[in-house]
Amino acid sequence: MKTDIQSQIEADRSVGDFRYDIDYAYDAGVGLSEATIDYICDVKKDPQWVRAFRKEAYRKFLAMPMPTHWATKDLENIVFENIRYYLSQGQAPKRTWEEVPEDVKRTFERLGIPEQERKFLAGVEAQFDSEAAYSNIKAAVGEQGVIFVGSAEGLKDHPEIFKKWFGKVIPTGDNKFSALNSAAFSGGSFIYVPPGVKVSHPLQAYFRINAQNFGQFERTLIIADEGAEVTYMEGCTAPKFETATLHSAVVELVALKGAKIQYITVQNWSSNVFNLVTKRGLAHEDAEIKWIDCNIGSRLTMKYPGVIMKGRRARGEVVSIALAGDGQHQDTGAKMVHAADETTSNIISKSISLGSGRSTYRGMVHIPKHLKKCKNNTECDALLINAQSRTDTYPAITVRGQGHSVQHEASVSQINAEQIFYMQQRGLSEAAAMSLAVNGFVNDLVQQFPMEYSVELKRLIDLEMEGSVG
Amino acid sequence: MSTLSICNLHASIGDKPILRGLTLEIPKGQVHAIMGKNGSGKSTLAKVMAGHPDYTVNSGDVLLDGESILGMEPDQRARLGLFLAFQYPMEIPGVTIANFIRAAVQSRLPQGEELEATDYYAEIYSKMDALSIPRSFTSRSVNEGFSGGEKKRCEILQMAMLQPKYAVLDETDSGLDIDALKIVSSGVNSLRGPEVGMLVITHYQRLLDYIVPDKVHVMAEGQIVLSGEKDLALKLESEGYDWVTAS
Ligand SMILES: Nc1ncnc2c1ncn2[C@@H]1O[C@H](COP(=O)(O)OP(=O)(O)OP(=O)(O)O)[C@@H](O)[C@H]1O
Numbered sequence: 001m002k003t004d005i006q007s008q009i010e011a012d013r014s015v016g017d018f019r020y021d022i023d024y025a026y027d028a029g030v031g032l033s034e035a036t037i038d039y040i041c042d043v044k045k046d047p048q049w050v051r052a053f054r055k056e057a058y059r060k061f062l063a064m065p066m067p068t069h070w071a072t073k074d075l076e077n078i079v080f081e082n083i084r085y086y087l088s089q090g091q092a093p094k095r096t097w098e099e100v101p102e103d104v105k106r107t108f109e110r111l112g113i114p115e116q117e118r119k120f121l122a123g124v125e126a127q128f129d130s131e132a133a134y135s136n137i138k139a140a141v142g143e144q145g146v147i148f149v150g151s152a153e154g155l156k157d158h159p160e161i162f163k164k165w166f167g168k169v170i171p172t173g174d175n176k177f178s179a180l181n182s183a184a185f186s187g188g189s190f191i192y193v194p195p196g197v198k199v200s201h202p203l204q205a206y207f208r209i210n211a212q213n214f215g216q217f218e219r220t221l222i223i224a225d226e227g228a229e230v231t232y233m234e235g236c237t238a239p240k241f242e243t244a245t246l247h248s249a250v251v252e253l254v255a256l257k258g259a260k261i262q263y264i265t266v267q268n269w270s271s272n273v274f275n276l277v278t279k280r281g282l283a284h285e286d287a288e289i290k291w292i293d294c295n296i297g298s299r300l301t302m303k304y305p306g307v308i309m310k311g312r313r314a315r316g317e318v319v320s321i322a323l324a325g326d327g328q329h330q331d332t333g334a335k336m337v338h339a340a341d342e343t344t345s346n347i348i349s350k351s352i353s354l355g356s357g358r359s360t361y362r363g364m365v366h367i368p369k370h371l372k373k374c375k376n377n378t379e380c381d382a383l384l385i386n387a388q389s390r391t392d393t394y395p396a397i398t399v400r401g402q403g404h405s406v407q408h409e410a411s412v413s414q415i416n417a418e419q420i421f422y423m424q425q426r427g428l429s430e431a432a433a434m435s436l437a438v439n440g441f442v443n444d445l446v447q448q449f450p451m452e453y454s455v456e457l458k459r460l461i462d463l464e465m466e467g468s469v470g
Numbered sequence: 471m472s473t474l475s476i477c478n479l480h481a482s483i484g485d486k487p488i489l490r491g492l493t494l495e496i497p498k499g500q501v502h503a504i505m506g507k508n509g510s511g512k513s514t515l516a517k518v519m520a521g522h523p524d525y526t527v528n529s530g531d532v533l534l535d536g537e538s539i540l541g542m543e544p545d546q547r548a549r550l551g552l553f554l555a556f557q558y559p560m561e562i563p564g565v566t567i568a569n570f571i572r573a574a575v576q577s578r579l580p581q582g583e584e585l586e587a588t589d590y591y592a593e594i595y596s597k598m599d600a601l602s603i604p605r606s607f608t609s610r611s612v613n614e615g616f617s618g619g620e621k622k623r624c625e626i627l628q629m630a631m632l633q634p635k636y637a638v639l640d641e642t643d644s645g646l647d648i649d650a651l652k653i654v655s656s657g658v659n660s661l662r663g664p665e666v667g668m669l670v671i672t673h674y675q676r677l678l679d680y681i682v683p684d685k686v687h688v689m690a691e692g693q694i695v696l697s698g699e700k701d702l703a704l705k706l707e708s709e710g711y712d713w714v715t716a717s
């Protein structure tokens with residue numbers, strides 16, 4: 001017999017765990033080959049250069065080994081031949097929710113996307129499997145010259161900006177999964193913010209996987225021109241399937257002189273999703289790129305957002321929260337490449353492992369010899385909830401030359417039984433006490449998320465804790 | 471029935487017996503004091519009553535208004551009205567005083583009933599003022615970086631907010647300067663009343679000048695070895711404990 005509370009938790013935890021049957025008009029079938037890529041190019045009406053780009057990437061993908069010499073062997077459980085690489089109802093996203101097909105629309109309504117859009121967003125793109133079903137920007141923001149469209153529209157309608165930066169921040173062969181994405185990419189956002197324009201509300205993308213045995217390969221490129229500012233948020237969910245789902249995105253950010261980009265992710269994939277994502281930004285002189293990254297879901301996440309600080313006084317920041325529950329592995333971190341004088345990077349990472357969950361931090365900070373006055377601060381704190389929880393830290397900080405300032409702090413702590421007893425003595429149940437302590441651990445980072453997301457985060461943590469006790 | 475009754479309680483940690491047949495009754499409306507040497511088992515008694523998981527109760531019982539609480543989780547006992555002001559309050563990083571006490575108050579409300587934020591803040595501020603705790607403390611992490619005296623004042627603040635039926639104060643006076651001692655004592659006194667029973671653990675008779683007890687008990691080796699009136703504390707202060715155990 002389940003108690004009321006238990007069933008309520010199950011219902012809540014699985015906000016994203018539902019699925020409506022969909023008729024797909026476009027289906028590339030199972031497995032990846034040159035023919036699959038041709039199919040994708042044909043339905044998307046890709047220009048010739050994109051077809052060549054995909055084919056080249058596909059060859060690299062085949063040639064590259066799985067990175068299991070340093071990463072988890074669990075990667076070997078991905079069966080590329082069993083995955084479906086392209087599924088959609090059509091290629092053109094709708095500009096109003098009324099036009100979105102009913103079966104897809106109700107999914108996003110259930111996830112609260114149209115409501116959030118009305119409340120606090122400057123624009124939304126809602127991707128359903130391979131393509132955006134909806135993409136729209138508030139008129140006032142569009143009038144400022146801001147472009148917010150899907151990647152396919154970006155490459156067709158704005159080739160002069162798109163081609164200049166596409167694949168330049170993250171080369172195709174950066175890793176096996178960036179190569180895979182480059183071969184099969186579909187969906188994702190293209191954003192251009194003109195010089196001096198500060199977009200006051202966030203732009204949001206929501207990625208929804210609906211199909212079984214599916215691979216989602218969205219591709220996002222964001223360019224903030226000189227002095228521009230933009231905040232982009234992404235959320236994601238999928239129903240839980242017995243078989244593995246693959247999500248492998250590539251996200252490139254370009255902040256030109258004095259620009260600021262903030263990229264916020266709340267990742268809540270279901271626990272059968274392999275989430276293998278490459279994210280990197282290029283910060284020019286006096287520019288600032290900040291990744292705020294929160295990983296709660298997925299079976300395995302491998303993600304190390306990075307910033308290449310190419311111009312003087314550029315700043316890069318990664319703030320990350322990972323919650324590894326039973327059976328999950330959150331392998332996250334940051335890459336900071338200092339490539340100019342007086343550049344500053346900051347990494348703050350907090351992970352929570354509970355049950356058999358495992359969290360790994362990998363940090364790479366590179367300051368070459370010829371530079372002057374660079375700064376890095378790295379803090380990574382891990383919290384273990386149960387005896388069988390696990391955390392590993394692999395910081396690689398290479399600093400050459402003089403006059404740099406580098407700080408590194410790491411800690412591993414456990415929730416102390418005396419703290420829980422103290423809180424219980426005040427009337428809190430064990431689960432409530434755990435949630436409070438865990439929320440306390442990440443509190444300073446959660447405050448950096450927009451209100452709507454921090455409330456959601458707190459709720460997700462509460463649910464995980466409820467489930468982990470008793 | 472309106473008593474906190476400890477009946478022939480035996481409790482141990484590991485295989486080390488600490489409470490060895492302790493019996494004590496605190497009726498509502500009364501304040502009892504326990505004194506005793508270091509290591510005699512005073513804090514153990516407090517923690518066993520509150521349900522600390524490290525201790526094993528071997529025999530005996532603890533009844534709160536006639537109901538045995540030994541089978542209950544610590545939080546159940548707390549919600550039933552048992553409060554413990556800790557000798558060493560724990561730090562909880564990242565959890566603010568305001569959120570912590572609010573969660574504790576909320577835990578006592580019926581399901582579905584939400585604490586009204588403005589009422590809550592009005593109440594906590596007035597209680598903080600009375601205990602001379604700066605209002606800015608609401609946004610500080612629980613006990614983190616607090617001075618010894620601030621921690622103790624904060625324990626009393628929690629007690630004032632939670633309105634327990636029975637409160638055990640474990641050395642709430644230690645670490646307090648004279649002014650703080652007066653503030654804390656008047657805070658405790660203001661909570662005295664016909665509906666509240668208190669057990670005050672202390673080493674110093676001075677506290678009992680401010681919080682005047684109805685009874686004073688002496689604890690040694692896990693038992694109450696002597697009970698008396700308030701003047702027993704004076705005698706203990708001047709003569710020490712040896713005459714008690716020797717007699
Ligand atoms: N976790 C533990 N492991 C082993 N021994 C313990 C533990 N907790 C308490 N004890 C022992 O139990 C005995 C009673 O300790 P307790 O803290 O109850 O004493 P107390 O009367 O409160 O002393 P004080 O006046 O110093 O606060 C002591 O000998 C102590 O060392």
Ligand SMILES: [Mg+2]
Binds near residue numbers: 512513514557640
């Ligand atoms: Mg003690």
